[in-house]
Amino acid sequence: MFDVLGLDAFEEAAYRRLLTLPSAAAETLAATTHTDVAAIREALKSLEEKGLVARSTATPNHYVAAPPDVALGSLIVQRQDDIGRAQLEIMRLAEQYRTEAAARSHIDVVDVVRGRQAIAQRFAQLQRSAKAEVRALLKPAEAVVSAEENADEDIALDRGVRYRVVVDRAAFADPRFVDRAADSLRLGETIRVTSEVPLRMVIADHSLALLPLLTGAGQRESGALLIHPSGLLDALIALFELIWAQSNEILPSPTGITELAAQDIDETDARILGLLLAGITDQAIGSQLGKSLRTVQRRIGSLMERTGAVTRFQLGHEAARRGWTAG
Known part of the structure; x- marks a missing residue:
């Protein structure tokens, strides 16, 4: 889970185990995690460098886990700073790319x-x-x-x-x-x-x-x-x-x-479409069908979105192609 913060699976497992103990030596962690002592020592060294564990003041060869909200929170802030710098660099490179792209020849596209x-x-x-x-x-x-x-x-x-x-x-x-x-x-x-x-x-x-x-x-x-x-x-x-x-x-x-079936719209939409294609205004369509202007416009908008039409003329073309009629 914490690989995004720079911890490998082995380091994360060692840190999680140490969180459950007041303190522990490398040998103890190796025994409880069934891991080689040398590998545990390497993991603890890396965790110490990242601020996730510290040496026990009472027992120098023991390690204690740093509070997760402090230690992991610090890593998150560091990663956010790294991402921020990367974003700035991306913006700089993008601007450089746009400048170069403007000078591309007809072959370079x-x-x-x-x-x-x-x-x-x-x-x-x-x-x-x-x-x-x-x-x-x-x-x-x-x-x-x-x-x-x-x-x-x-x-x-x-x-x-x-x-x-x-x-x-x-x-x-x-x-x-x-x-x-x-x-x-x-x-x-x-x-x-x-x-x-x-x-x-x-x-x-x-x-x-x-x-x-x-x-x-x-x-x-x-x-x-x-x-x-x-x-x-x-x-x-x-x-x-x-x-x-x-x-x-x-x-x-x-x-x-x-x-898509030929008659794949309901009766109300079919009637609205028929009146619309006859040149009737949205307000007049609403009056004839007993619908509010907002309802009529919403249904027309839904039909346009469904067909991918940008204009009402295109909606009429799509309706004819699909076989939608006023019924």
């Missing part, structure tokens, strides 16, 4: 990443750096990082990063993929499916895109393109949004997942 391990590291860094959104296109081919290994996605979702993913329909032929998709939906990911995804791609905010380029046959060697802010990145984002707008939403169901 693309970095070539070689090897599966290097690609996996870049994939993790991309997700960790995302502040608002990660967008991805997935094909059924084997990924450099499997869904089970991608712990960074769960962490990013927990800190509020939105995930929008479009999946090639062929991927759902694998029952394991269906189960993973259902798990991702429960975690808050938004998934859509289309007949064919043209390429595999991950985009973090408007900052970076990663395009894995697996070589096929055995896929023993692999590479990827890392795209920095540029017209090329803008084009990839536009490509994603085009594919996203033309794809069908996937929803969780008791049996796993289901593709």
Whole structure:
């Protein structure tokens, strides 16, 4: 637990054992923890340097544990200071990077990443750096990082990063993929499916895109393109949004997942949508349906969020594509 404070498991075990004793010699701790005396002495020496134990004034060859709130609290403050200095250095390096990036040539906007391990590291860094959104296109081919290994996605979702993913329909032929998709939906990911995804791609905010380029046959060697802010990145984002707008939403169901059904809105939403598309104002819609203006606007907002529409015109397009009618 205290490895984040610089203690290894052996040192932590020795400190915890010493906390239960008024004082103890290295030999006593070795006997009670079934550990070599020399190893205990090394651990006590390290703990003493970190301020977690001290020599007993009554018995010099005995050690006493320092109060946890004082000793461990001091280590926490030290780590916080270290993190603060690291953050300042990151800001300095980021500013240096931005300055250098401004001078990049048209060739420099693309970095070539070689090897599966290097690609996996870049994939993790991309997700960790995302502040608002990660967008991805997935094909059924084997990924450099499997869904089970991608712990960074769960962490990013927990800190509020939105995930929008479009999946090639062929991927759902694998029952394991269906189960993973259902798990991702429960975690808050938004998934859509289309007949064919043209390429595999991950985009973090408007900052970076990663395009894995697996070589096929055995896929023993692999590479990827890392795209920095540029017209090329803008084009990839536009490509994603085009594919996203033309794809069908996937929803969780008791049996796993289901593709969005044609009439998957309730009667009230259908009537609101019909009146809205007829050009009726929100206030007039509320009057006709006996709903407050706030309720009407909330339901329209919910429909827009559900379809990913930014404008009401886009909502009308999405409603027509999905077969939603006024009933």
